[in-house]
Amino acid sequence: MGITSKREKIAQAVFHLVFIGICLTVIIPFLLVFMSSITEENELIRNGYRFWPGKFSFAAYEYIFRSSTALVRAYGISLLITVVGTILGLSIVTLYAYPLSRPEFKGKNLFTFIAFFTMLFNGGLVSSYLTWTRLLNVKNSIAALIFPFLLMNAFNVILMKNYFKANIPSELIEAARIDGAGEFGIFFRIVLPLSTPILATVGLFVAISYWNDWMNGLYFITKRTDLFSLQNYLNRMLTDIQFLNSSANKVSSYTQGVKMPATSIKMALAVVGVVPIMVLYPFFQRYFVKGITIGAVKG
Amino acid sequence: MNIRKKHRIVQWPYFLMLAPGLVYLIINNYIPMFGVIIAFKDIDFSKGILKSDWVGFRNFKFLFKTSDAFIITRNTLLYNVTFIILGTIVGVTIAILLNELLSTRMRKTYQTVLLLPQLISMVIVAYIVYAFLNTESGFINNTLLNAAGKEPVYWYSEKKYWPFILTFVNLWKGMGYSCIVYLASIMGIDQSMYESAKIDGAGRMRQIWSITLPLLKPTIITMILMSVGRIFYSDFGLFYQVTMNSGALYEYTSTIDTYVYRALLQMNDLSMSSAAALYQSAVGFVLIVAVNAIVRKVDSENALF
Structure with missing residues (x-):
C-alpha cells in the first residue's frame, strides 16, 4: 500500500472520531443502566438515574438474589428452553434441509416449496394462537415456550440447503453409496461433519431467538408464572416491581425488615438480563457476523 | 445390471428425514393458514370453530368502520417507510465509512460494538429506554x-x-445489522477498479460516488424491496415493549401487530382480531409476491423465487 500520506492520516483520524461517536451512542445507554444499578437507592430517588454514582451500593443485587428464588428459576427456564429448543430445532431443520439439497431426491421441489411458501403467507397471530391453545393445548406449560413459532423456520432451511448444495461434493456421497453406506449413515458420518460452520451459525441464531424470546411467554403463560423465562420475568417486573415479592415467588425472610430498593432493582434486573449475552458475545460474534452476511444477501 | 441395481437410490430415507419438519410446518404454519377462515365466522367455542356460523365479511365491516383500522394501517406504513429510508441511509453510510478505514482491527472492533444492540431482547431495550x-x-x-x-x-x-x-430506537438496534450486509457487498467489489480510478486521479469521494455506490445499488435495491415486502408487518416488540404498552400513546404507537395482540389477548375480541390478522396476512402476501416480481426484474439473482 505504500506510505500513508499526511492527508490520508487526517482523514483516518476523522473517520475514527466519527466511529467513536457512533460507538458511544451504543455503549452509553448500557452504561447508564449499569451505573444506576450500583447507585445507592436514596440518591436515585433524589437525582434519578445517572452515569456516576455519588455513593456506590450493591443493595439492589443483594435484594434480588436474597429475597426470592424466582429470578434463579427464570434463568433456569431460559437456559432449559434455549438448550432443548436449539438441539431440537437444529435437528429438525438439518434433517429437512438435507434431502432438499440432493438432486436424486424425487420430492425436492415439492418439499422446498412447502417450506418456502410459509415465508410468503402466514395465518397470523389469531389462528396460530388458536391452533396452539385449542388444538394442542400448550397454554401454561413449558412446551409453550419451546414449540410455537420458534422451532423451525423456512429461512434457516433454505440457508442450510444452499450450504449443503455448495459444499457437499456429490462424488463423495456416490462413493459412500458404492461402499455400501446407507442414506442415514451418509448423512451422519459424511454430511454433518462437513457442515459444522453452518450448524454453528444456524444453531447460534436459533439459540439467540430462544434466549431472547418473550412473546411465547406473553401469549401462552398466563397463570403459571413459575414457568416464566428470564425475559418474561423481566417484562413483568418493568411494570410491576412488586411482582418480585408476590405470592407466586417463594419469598425468603430476607424481605422482612429490608426496604425494597425498587428504583435500583429495575436497573439491576436489566444488567442481570444482559450479562450472559455480553459475556458470550466475544466468543460467538464471528459466527453471528458470518450468519448475517450469508443470510441477508443470498436468502 | 447387477451393480446398478445394487446402488439404486432408495427414496424412503429422505422422506423419513423430512417427516419431523413436515409435521411441524403443518402444525405451526399450514393449519393456521386454513385457520384464517375464522375471520369469516362468528366463533362460538361451545359449537367449535368448524361449526360456528359463517358471517361473510361482517367482521371486516366492523373493523373498517372503526377509526382503529385507519390508525393502525397509517402507523404501520409510516413507521416502516421511515425505518426503511433512514435505515438504508445510515446502514450504507456506516458501511462505506467502515470500508474506508485502513485498520482492519479497528474496523472489526467498531463492527462488534455496532452489532451489540441487535443481540439483546426488546425487553432489555425497554429497560434501557425506561x-x-x-x-x-x-x-x-x-x-x-x-x-x-x-x-x-x-x-x-x-x-x-x-x-x-x-x-x-429502531435505528440504534438495527444499524449494526444493515451495515454488515452492505459492508459484505462492498468488500466483494473488485479492488482493481479502485486502483485504476486512483491512477486516473479520482479522489475518495469520486471513488465512492462512481464505483462503490453504483456497484452497491443492486444490494440496496434488493434490501429495500425486501423491507417493502414486509411493510405491513411491524416489530411487535418495538411498539409493545418500548412504549410499555402505554394506552395514552396508542394513537401514535399502535400498529397492526399490537392491535391484533390487544384485541385477541387483552380484549378477547376474536372477530376484530381475526379480521385484522387476515387483513395483514392477505395484503402482506400480495405485497411480497409483487415485490419479488420486481426484484426478479432488477436483480434476478437475489429474487426469492
Whole structure:
C-alpha cells in the first residue's frame, strides 16, 4: 500500500472520531443502566438515574438474589428452553434441509416449496394462537415456550440447503453409496461433519431467538408464572416491581425488615438480563457476523 | 445390471428425514393458514370453530368502520417507510465509512460494538429506554431537562414524542445489522477498479460516488424491496415493549401487530382480531409476491423465487 500520506492520516483520524461517536451512542445507554444499578437507592430517588454514582451500593443485587428464588428459576427456564429448543430445532431443520439439497431426491421441489411458501403467507397471530391453545393445548406449560413459532423456520432451511448444495461434493456421497453406506449413515458420518460452520451459525441464531424470546411467554403463560423465562420475568417486573415479592415467588425472610430498593432493582434486573449475552458475545460474534452476511444477501 | 441395481437410490430415507419438519410446518404454519377462515365466522367455542356460523365479511365491516383500522394501517406504513429510508441511509453510510478505514482491527472492533444492540431482547431495550425516559427517575427529566431549567416531561403519556423515540430506537438496534450486509457487498467489489480510478486521479469521494455506490445499488435495491415486502408487518416488540404498552400513546404507537395482540389477548375480541390478522396476512402476501416480481426484474439473482 505504500506510505500513508499526511492527508490520508487526517482523514483516518476523522473517520475514527466519527466511529467513536457512533460507538458511544451504543455503549452509553448500557452504561447508564449499569451505573444506576450500583447507585445507592436514596440518591436515585433524589437525582434519578445517572452515569456516576455519588455513593456506590450493591443493595439492589443483594435484594434480588436474597429475597426470592424466582429470578434463579427464570434463568433456569431460559437456559432449559434455549438448550432443548436449539438441539431440537437444529435437528429438525438439518434433517429437512438435507434431502432438499440432493438432486436424486424425487420430492425436492415439492418439499422446498412447502417450506418456502410459509415465508410468503402466514395465518397470523389469531389462528396460530388458536391452533396452539385449542388444538394442542400448550397454554401454561413449558412446551409453550419451546414449540410455537420458534422451532423451525423456512429461512434457516433454505440457508442450510444452499450450504449443503455448495459444499457437499456429490462424488463423495456416490462413493459412500458404492461402499455400501446407507442414506442415514451418509448423512451422519459424511454430511454433518462437513457442515459444522453452518450448524454453528444456524444453531447460534436459533439459540439467540430462544434466549431472547418473550412473546411465547406473553401469549401462552398466563397463570403459571413459575414457568416464566428470564425475559418474561423481566417484562413483568418493568411494570410491576412488586411482582418480585408476590405470592407466586417463594419469598425468603430476607424481605422482612429490608426496604425494597425498587428504583435500583429495575436497573439491576436489566444488567442481570444482559450479562450472559455480553459475556458470550466475544466468543460467538464471528459466527453471528458470518450468519448475517450469508443470510441477508443470498436468502 | 447387477451393480446398478445394487446402488439404486432408495427414496424412503429422505422422506423419513423430512417427516419431523413436515409435521411441524403443518402444525405451526399450514393449519393456521386454513385457520384464517375464522375471520369469516362468528366463533362460538361451545359449537367449535368448524361449526360456528359463517358471517361473510361482517367482521371486516366492523373493523373498517372503526377509526382503529385507519390508525393502525397509517402507523404501520409510516413507521416502516421511515425505518426503511433512514435505515438504508445510515446502514450504507456506516458501511462505506467502515470500508474506508485502513485498520482492519479497528474496523472489526467498531463492527462488534455496532452489532451489540441487535443481540439483546426488546425487553432489555425497554429497560434501557425506561432509564432515560421514566418520569420519576429518568435521566432526561432529572438531569438534562433539570439542568436546562425545563419542566419534566411525562414521556409515557405524551404521544407526540414517540415517532422520534421509536425511530431512534429502531435505528440504534438495527444499524449494526444493515451495515454488515452492505459492508459484505462492498468488500466483494473488485479492488482493481479502485486502483485504476486512483491512477486516473479520482479522489475518495469520486471513488465512492462512481464505483462503490453504483456497484452497491443492486444490494440496496434488493434490501429495500425486501423491507417493502414486509411493510405491513411491524416489530411487535418495538411498539409493545418500548412504549410499555402505554394506552395514552396508542394513537401514535399502535400498529397492526399490537392491535391484533390487544384485541385477541387483552380484549378477547376474536372477530376484530381475526379480521385484522387476515387483513395483514392477505395484503402482506400480495405485497411480497409483487415485490419479488420486481426484484426478479432488477436483480434476478437475489429474487426469492
